[in-house]
Amino acid sequence: MFRNEMPHYEILSPAGLETIERGWQRIVSEIGIEFLHEEALALFREAGQRVEGSVVHLDPQFVLDQVAKTPREFHLRARNPEHSLILGGDHMVFAAVSGPPFFRVGDERRDGTLADYELMAKLVQHFPQLDLCTMPVIEANDRPLDSRHLDMMLAALTHTDKPVFGSALSTANAQDCVAMTELLHRGTPIAEPPDADGRPTASVMTIVNVNSPLRYDDRMLEALLVYAAAGQAVVVTPFLLMGAMAPVSVVAALAQQTAEALAGIALIQLVRPGTPAVMGSFLSTIDMQSGSPSFGGPESAQGLYASGQIARRYHLPWRAGGGGLTASQTVDAQAAYESFNTLKAAFMAGANLVVQAAGWLESGLVSSPDKLVVDVEMLRVLREQFTPLVVDEEALAFEAHDEVRHGGHFLGAEHTMTRFRTCFYRPLLSSTENFERWVSKGARDATTRAGEIWRTAIEGYQPPPMDDAVRAELQAFVDRRRAELGD
Amino acid sequence: MFRNEMPHYEILSPAGLETIERGWQRIVSEIGIEFLHEEALALFREAGQRVEGSVVHLDPQFVLDQVAKTPREFHLRARNPEHSLILGGDHMVFAAVSGPPFFRVGDERRDGTLADYELMAKLVQHFPQLDLCTMPVIEANDRPLDSRHLDMMLAALTHTDKPVFGSALSTANAQDCVAMTELLHRGTPIAEPPDADGRPTASVMTIVNVNSPLRYDDRMLEALLVYAAAGQAVVVTPFLLMGAMAPVSVVAALAQQTAEALAGIALIQLVRPGTPAVMGSFLSTIDMQSGSPSFGGPESAQGLYASGQIARRYHLPWRAGGGGLTASQTVDAQAAYESFNTLKAAFMAGANLVVQAAGWLESGLVSSPDKLVVDVEMLRVLREQFTPLVVDEEALAFEAHDEVRHGGHFLGAEHTMTRFRTCFYRPLLSSTENFERWVSKGARDATTRAGEIWRTAIEGYQPPPMDDAVRAELQAFVDRRRAELGD
Numbered sequence: 011m012f013r014n015e016m017p018h019y020e021i022l023s024p025a026g027l028e029t030i031e032r033g034w035q036r037i038v039s040e041i042g043i044e045f046l047h048e049e050a051l052a053l054f055r056e057a058g059q060r061v062e063g064s065v066v067h068l069d070p071q072f073v074l075d076q077v078a079k080t081p082r083e084f085h086l087r088a089r090n091p092e093h094s095l096i097l098g099g100d101h102m103v104f105a106a107v108s109g110p111p112f113f114r115v116g117d118e119r120r121d122g123t124l125a126d127y128e129l130m131a132k133l134v135q136h137f138p139q140l141d142l143c144t145m146p147v148i149e150a151n152d153r154p155l156d157s158r159h160l161d162m163m164l165a166a167l168t169h170t171d172k173p174v175f176g177s178a179l180s181t182a183n184a185q186d187c188v189a190m191t192e193l194l195h196r197g198t199p200i201a202e203p204p205d206a207d208g209r210p211t212a213s214v215m216t217i218v219n220v221n222s223p224l225r226y227d228d229r230m231l232e233a234l235l236v237y238a239a240a241g242q243a244v245v246v247t248p249f250l251l252m253g254a255m256a257p258v259s260v261v262a263a264l265a266q267q268t269a270e271a272l273a274g275i276a277l278i279q280l281v282r283p284g285t286p287a288v289m290g291s292f293l294s295t296i297d298m299q300s301g302s303p304s305f306g307g308p309e310s311a312q313g314l315y316a317s318g319q320i321a322r323r324y325h326l327p328w329r330a331g332g333g334g335l336t337a338s339q340t341v342d343a344q345a346a347y348e349s350f351n352t353l354k355a356a357f358m359a360g361a362n363l364v365v366q367a368a369g370w371l372e373s374g375l376v377s378s379p380d381k382l383v384v385d386v387e388m389l390r391v392l393r394e395q396f397t398p399l400v401v402d403e404e405a406l407a408f409e410a411h412d413e414v415r416h417g418g419h420f421l422g423a424e425h426t427m428t429r430f431r432t433c434f435y436r437p438l439l440s441s442t443e444n445f446e447r448w449v450s451k452g453a454r455d456a457t458t459r460a461g462e463i464w465r466t467a468i469e470g471y472q473p474p475p476m477d478d479a480v481r482a483e484l485q486a487f488v489d490r491r492r493a494e495l496g497d
Numbered sequence: 498m499f500r501n502e503m504p505h506y507e508i509l510s511p512a513g514l515e516t517i518e519r520g521w522q523r524i525v526s527e528i529g530i531e532f533l534h535e536e537a538l539a540l541f542r543e544a545g546q547r548v549e550g551s552v553v554h555l556d557p558q559f560v561l562d563q564v565a566k567t568p569r570e571f572h573l574r575a576r577n578p579e580h581s582l583i584l585g586g587d588h589m590v591f592a593a594v595s596g597p598p599f600f601r602v603g604d605e606r607r608d609g610t611l612a613d614y615e616l617m618a619k620l621v622q623h624f625p626q627l628d629l630c631t632m633p634v635i636e637a638n639d640r641p642l643d644s645r646h647l648d649m650m651l652a653a654l655t656h657t658d659k660p661v662f663g664s665a666l667s668t669a670n671a672q673d674c675v676a677m678t679e680l681l682h683r684g685t686p687i688a689e690p691p692d693a694d695g696r697p698t699a700s701v702m703t704i705v706n707v708n709s710p711l712r713y714d715d716r717m718l719e720a721l722l723v724y725a726a727a728g729q730a731v732v733v734t735p736f737l738l739m740g741a742m743a744p745v746s747v748v749a750a751l752a753q754q755t756a757e758a759l760a761g762i763a764l765i766q767l768v769r770p771g772t773p774a775v776m777g778s779f780l781s782t783i784d785m786q787s788g789s790p791s792f793g794g795p796e797s798a799q800g801l802y803a804s805g806q807i808a809r810r811y812h813l814p815w816r817a818g819g820g821g822l823t824a825s826q827t828v829d830a831q832a833a834y835e836s837f838n839t840l841k842a843a844f845m846a847g848a849n850l851v852v853q854a855a856g857w858l859e860s861g862l863v864s865s866p867d868k869l870v871v872d873v874e875m876l877r878v879l880r881e882q883f884t885p886l887v888v889d890e891e892a893l894a895f896e897a898h899d900e901v902r903h904g905g906h907f908l909g910a911e912h913t914m915t916r917f918r919t920c921f922y923r924p925l926l927s928s929t930e931n932f933e934r935w936v937s938k939g940a941r942d943a944t945t946r947a948g949e950i951w952r953t954a955i956e957g958y959q960p961p962p963m964d965d966a967v968r969a970e971l972q973a974f975v976d977r978r979r980a981e982l983g984d
Contacts, residue, residue, distance in 0.1 A: 017508060021886060041899060253907060258917065306927075308882035343833035354841060401513035407748075421788070442824040
């Protein structure tokens with residue numbers, strides 16, 4: 011997995027960080043956070059917090075004390091140990107697009123299906139730049155609503171051997187995903203206490219979105235409670251489109267984001283102290299004329315730089331709301347520059363987890379394999395770009411200059427000949443073909459070539475090996491639960 | 498003009514900077530720099546440097562002493578004082594694409610013409626994100642070779658009232674451009690001594706490329722000598738494609754770049770101490786299989802971050818080799834993510850001058866107005882993104898949270914209503930339209946929309962006012978010189 015050992019780009023002064031701290035502390039204590047779930051309210055009440063109706067007024071120091079129980083780093087186990095991950099520290103983990111109902115290939119846009127889910131899971135398995143499969147990488151609209159999480163979880167667990175996200179839509183969904191994780195790792199506890207490096211282990215992760223502003227709804231809280239009780243990792247993400255769910259001020263939104271995320275993490279630690287949790291951020295704007303969301307813009311990037319600083323202040327693993335985000339309807343220049351802006355910001359800000367890292371289109375309404383390949387190319391560039399430069403005498407290569415001297419070229423130099431295979435980044439998608447050759451090969455633009463790349467990957471796809479007994483147990487579980495759920 | 502007051506992204510440790518300093522010092526002294534021009538050699542010889550044949554072995558301390566005579570900041574005068582610029586410090590100046598022989602609009606690619614030059618100059622005038630017109634913004638292939646610099650300079654001076662680059666192809670070209678600058682600013686000296694802030698004034702700027710590795714050819718030196726003698730600004734740019742003109746090591750290329758740039762700047766200061774000069778950088782790679790150049794990759798970005806640090810070490814205004822660079826043949830996703838990578842790197846690295854900031858395509862062989870609009874959008878985003886965030890109690894907007902509280906929305910909040918017009922970035926090109934609306938308007942991608950934007954700009958173009966006598970004198974000069982040059 012990738013480690014980002016490059017400097018962090020930090021834009022908040024110490025005083026600025028303290029101002030934002032004052033901001034979130036005032037929000038949690040004076041306005042409070044609403045939790046629409048009796049069990050959550052009871053936990054806060056028992057912990058001595060002031061609960062009025064469904065609103066919890068949190069003591070800032072209590073929040074900090076709870077947050078401090080969160081592991082700074084943790085393991086996320088894959089069924090293939092080579093694909094297990096570490097969240098936190100300088101580790102950086104990339105997850106595919108998550109959530110879209112629509113699927114786009116070329117110029118066709120339609121409802122997503124389970125077959126599309128399987129296709130996307132295979133691409134997650136294929137590309138080493140993608141570390142885990144999301145829930146849902148595309149919504150399987152052709153499957154019954156109440157049991158489709160079973161189909162999607164099964165597809166993720168069988169078509170990849172990387173870690174997966176579990177569903178967070180209800181108690182039943184969460185319990186099913188935890189149960190399937192137990193079946194997958196039969197015989198091994200899915201939660202393990204900290205190792206010698208202080209890292210506990212979880213075997214499935216989920217994302218709990220806040221119903222911003224300042225509210226956690228019942229369904230999300232049900233899932234939070236299930237995953238936390240099982241010691242599984244929870245990413246708490248305030249999804250903030252400024253102008254709609256947050257004030258039209260990046261600083262105010264950052265204070266709100268911190269208030270919401272820390273309150274949720276405090277609850278997780280009340281349920282089961284030491285449970286792995288990730289501070290989420292997802293900060294963008296709406297177009298104030300149409301109300302449509304915007305992505306990849308300047309506010310979002312500034313929010314990312316600042317969010318990284320805030321997460322480090324509280325020693326929390328951090329999910330950047332900076333995947334390959336774009337409002338573009340198609341895989342064009344806009345899709346690329348907006349996505350590159352938020353992706354690069356996530357690297358600059360030292361994110362630990364980047365969800366929506368590949369395949370996102372049209373403000374998250376669309377999942378696209380064409381876009382996934384474009385994003386994978388960007389990730390490949392950025393991973394190399396955020397690998398420290400070694401500066402030493404050998405790198406100075408004085409002997410190369412001494413050999414070539416004035417006005418010559420380095421193509422045939424000894425220094426070049428011994429390094430030419432690995433000295434530079436090698437693109438997957440980008441073309442450097444000269445014009446004549448590019449025309450002779452059909453003048454295909456990057457999006458067309460991306461389509462060819464994923465089709466070739468799918469043709470060559472080999473499912474990762476899985477124990478037949480495990481596969482049968484998972485299938486039996488799905489069949490049984492589907493019947494119980496009435497589908 | 499834009500000031501970049503954000504933190505610099507720095508990747509070299511103090512020890513790393515010193516290693517690179519040792520590298521360039523060893524190159525200039527042990528291998529030396531070749532200058533294919535007797536006057537340049539004589540100047541170095543008179544200054545006590547060891548000259549062997551056409552190679553000057555430079556004493557590193559001599560180089561540092563000469564470089565220290567370069568103004569840290571200077572004025573570049575425009576005929577419209579509102580468009581005059583400052584180079585250096587935290588000022589950041591953006592110039593359009595420079596040099597391409599070919600012109601691309603939509604799917605048509607053909608030889609550039611003077612009409613294309615005029616079109617591009619009008620777009621430079623139109624967009625406030627572009628600060629000056631280059632030479633050539635597109636090569637006017639339909640004009641006679643020996644006098645076409647006159648046509649292009651006249652087009653730049655009449656269709657824009659922003660500063661312009663002059664030609665650097667020969668003594669005659671350079672003298673003609675300086676003479677036309679004098680006619681333009683009739684009555685005012687085109688070079689002025691430092692003002693109270695230590696900033697001298699120049700009225701035209703040129704780019705001198707080094708014939709890397711380690712060689713300055715006669716034509717570029719002719720131009721350097723003419724502009725320096727006239728006290729006009731010279732950007733000294735080693736154009737390094739690693740693997741061809743530099744070793745396959747970013748660190749070695751940085752040492753070479755510094756050696757070449759500082760040697761050229763030392764010569765400028767020998768000609769006329771205190772002449773404005775800019776340290777140039779332009780670092781990329783070649784595809785080691787085809788020999789084709791690559792742009793927008795990780796080596797280029799790392800080179801940019803480091804180059805900014807090196808320029809600041811020597812207190813030099815710095816040109817980043819980080820415009821909207823791409824190898825892509827068309828205005829597609831690749832063109833966008835490669836360009837965004839080098840453009841954003843220039844901001845992160847604190848560049849003072851970004852040439853090729855808009856309109857570059859196909860490794861610099863193509864000038865494209867479609868691409869220019871895409872790049873202008875990226876510049877608009879980045880200028881806003883690299884404007885410091887104000888973090889204070891007002892920005893916390895506690896009253897907005899207090900008004901909306903839990904689960905509501907901020908669309909109608911008082912805080913929003915008083916700020917909605919200016920609170921967020923407003924795109925020029927990017928679309929946030931929902932899918933249905935986007936389809937109903939023709940499902941135009943970003944490149945198609947970019948074409949519409951520049952055509953509208955051209956339709957509405959109004960030439961900046963120019964004194965009739967000045968215009969007549971410039972035209973008479975062009976006519977006379979064209980006849981003298983035999984065209």
